[in-house]
Amino acid sequence: MPLLGQASGGFTESSSALRILHVGVRNTVGVLTDDSFTQTNPPTVATNVSAQVDQGTFGVLSGSVCFARPDAGSNHIGGPGDQTVIVVTANPAFAIGYKVLGVFINTATGNAYENLPGQASGKGPYVSAQGTYSNQLFETLLIADSADAVNSPAGAAIVYRVGQDLMASRNGYMMPTEVIGTDGNIDDCDVIAMSAESFVRNANGSATRMGVVKMPPDAVMNEVVWDARI
Numbered sequence: 001m002p003l004l005g006q007a008s009g010g011f012t013e014s015s016s017a018l019r020i021l022h023v024g025v026r027n028t029v030g031v032l033t034d035d036s037f038t039q040t041n042p043p044t045v046a047t048n049v050s051a052q053v054d055q056g057t058f059g060v061l062s063g064s065v066c067f068a069r070p071d072a073g074s075n076h077i078g079g080p081g082d083q084t085v086i087v088v089t090a091n092p093a094f095a096i097g098y099k100v101l102g103v104f105i106n107t108a109t110g111n112a113y114e115n116l117p118g119q120a121s122g123k124g125p126y127v128s129a130q131g132t133y134s135n136q137l138f139e140t141l142l143i144a145d146s147a148d149a150v151n152s153p154a155g156a157a158i159v160y161r162v163g164q165d166l167m168a169s170r171n172g173y174m175m176p177t178e179v180i181g182t183d184g185n186i187d188d189c190d191v192i193a194m195s196a197e198s199f200v201r202n203a204n205g206s207a208t209r210m211g212v213v214k215m216p217p218d219a220v221m222n223e224v225v226w227d228a229r230i
Contacts, residue, residue, distance in 0.1 A: 016062040016063070016105065016106060016107075017052075017061060017062040017063030017064075017135060017136040017137040018062050018063040018103055018104070018105055018127070018133055018134075018135055018136075018137075019133065019134040019135070019136075019223065020105075020127065020131070020133055021131075021132040021133060021134060021225070022131050022132040023127060023131050024127055024128060024129040024130040024131030024228055025127065025128050025129040025131075026105065026125055026126075026127060027101070027102060027125065027126050027127070027128050027129075028123050028125045029075070030075050030076065030077035030101075030123070030124070031073075031075055031076050031077070031123070032060075032076070032077060032078055032108060032123065032124045033069050033072040033076050033077070033078030033079075033081075033084075034072070035078060035079065035081060035082060035084055036059055036060045036077075036078040036079060036108045036124060037058065037059040037108050037109055038058055038059060039058065039059060039060065039079050039081075039082050040055075040058060040082065041053050041054060041055055041057060041058070041061060041171075042055075042143075042171040042173070043079055043080060043081070043082045043171055043172065044080055044081070044082055044085060044170045044171050044172075044196075045143045045144065045169075045170050045171055047143065047154070047155075048141040048142065048143045048144075048154055048155045049141075050137075050138065050139045050140045050141065050171075050173060051140045051141075052136055052137050052138055052139075052140060052173075052222075053137065053171075053173070057107060057109065058109055059079075059107060059108040059109040060078060060079040060104050060107070060108045060124060060172070061104065061107050061137055062104055062105060062106050062107045062137070063103060063104065063135045063136055063137030063138075063173075063174075064079060064103070064104050064137055064172045064173055065079070065080070065100055065102075065103055065104075065168040065172040065173065065174065065196070065210070066078070066079075066100070066101045066102045066103060066104050066124065066126040066128075067079065067080060067081075067098060067099065067100060067101060067168070067172065067196070068097055068098065068099045068101055069081065069084075069098070070088075070093070070094045070097035070098065071084055071087055071088050071091070071094045071098075072084075077101060077124060077126070078124075079172045080168070080170060080171060080172035080196045085170075085196075085199070085200060088200050089199070089200050089201075089202060095200050095201050098196075098197065098200045098201075099197070099208065100167075100168050100196075100197065100208035100210060100230060101126060101128055101230070102126040102127050102128030102129075102228075102230060103126055103127055103128075103133065103135070103174075103210075103228075104124055104125070104126045105125045105126060105127060106124070106125060108124050127228070128228070128230055129228070129230070130227075130228050130229070131227075131228045132214065132225070132226070132227050132228070133211075133225070133226060133228060134215075134223040134224070134225045134226075135174060135223055135224050135225075135226065136222060136223050137173055137174070138160075138173055138174045138175060138217070138224050139158055139169050139171070139173045139174065139175035140157065140158055141154075141155055141156065141157060141158060142154050142155065142156045142158060142179070142189070142194070143169060143170065143171065143175075143193075143194065144170075144193030144194055145193055146179070146181075146187045146188065146189050146191060146193075146194065147187055147188045147189070147191050147204075148181055148183075148185075148187045150181075150182075150183075151181025151182045151183045151185065151187055152179055152181040152182070152187040152189070156179075156182075158175060158176065158179060159179065159180070159216075160176065160213055160216035160217060160224055161176075161180075161213065161216055162213055162214065162215070162216065163212060163213060164176040164177070164178065164212070164213045165177040165178070165209050165210075165211075165212060166209070166210045166211045166212070166213065166224075166226055167189075167190060167194075167195050167207040167208065167209065167210055168195065168196045168197070168207070168208065168210060169194055169195065169196060170193075170194065170195070170196045170199050171196075172196060174210065174211075174224065174226075175189065175194070176189060176213070177189055177190045177195075177207060177209070178190070190204065190205055190207045191204050192204055195207035208230060209229050209230070210226075210228065210229060210230055211226040211227055211228045211229050211230070212226060212227045212229065213225070213226050214226055214227055
């Protein structure tokens with residue numbers, strides 16, 4: 001580990017989970033919702049928690065998914081919402097506008113010994129519109145039962161593979177839309193219990209295709225490298 005005044009980990013010791021390799025658009029249009037600073041992590045599904053999540057930090061995290069949040073008002077963005085999401089599901093006008101926009105660059109509440117631009121401005125920059133990124137924040141376990149709970153039960157480890165499509169989980173973290181079950185067949189993870197948008201709409205198959213995996217995480221590189229499609 002690095003000693004005082006030293007750093008040997010390079011980019012792996014960055015305060016940001018999202019590493020920009022080829023940027024699409026750095027978007028600052030939108031006001032952060034109140035719960036962008038207060039949500040727990042994970043914010044919605046507290047079982048089968050990802051090993052990549054800093055549970056001690058409140059608010060939307062660097063590398064987490066940015067959503068359009070019509071429940072908070074015009075031009076508001078934030079995480080998936082905790083109890084707020086229940087309000088969205090009960091209101092079709094809100095549910096229709098609840099959409100994935102991109103991935104947050106910074107943690108909204110900031111980091112120790114740094115300025116706090118998010119809290120000062122109410123802004124949460126996110127990346128969108130293509131680009132290539134590497135992300136330390138992603139789901140490592142199936143947070144709920146997939147379409148085939150026998151072969152892909154809740155709590156099963158997620159294996160990331162080259163070419164997989166990525167979506168936003170109910171916790172607002174990236175995860176694949178499909179996995180290979182224990183029977184060797186493809187299981188569709190894009191179901192109400194997994195995808196944030198499917199949950200809000202109470203309908204399977206409602207998930208924005210966020211990107212495509214270029215390089216899965218492994219023991220050496222604990223990040224998902226992906227090409228954005230939003």
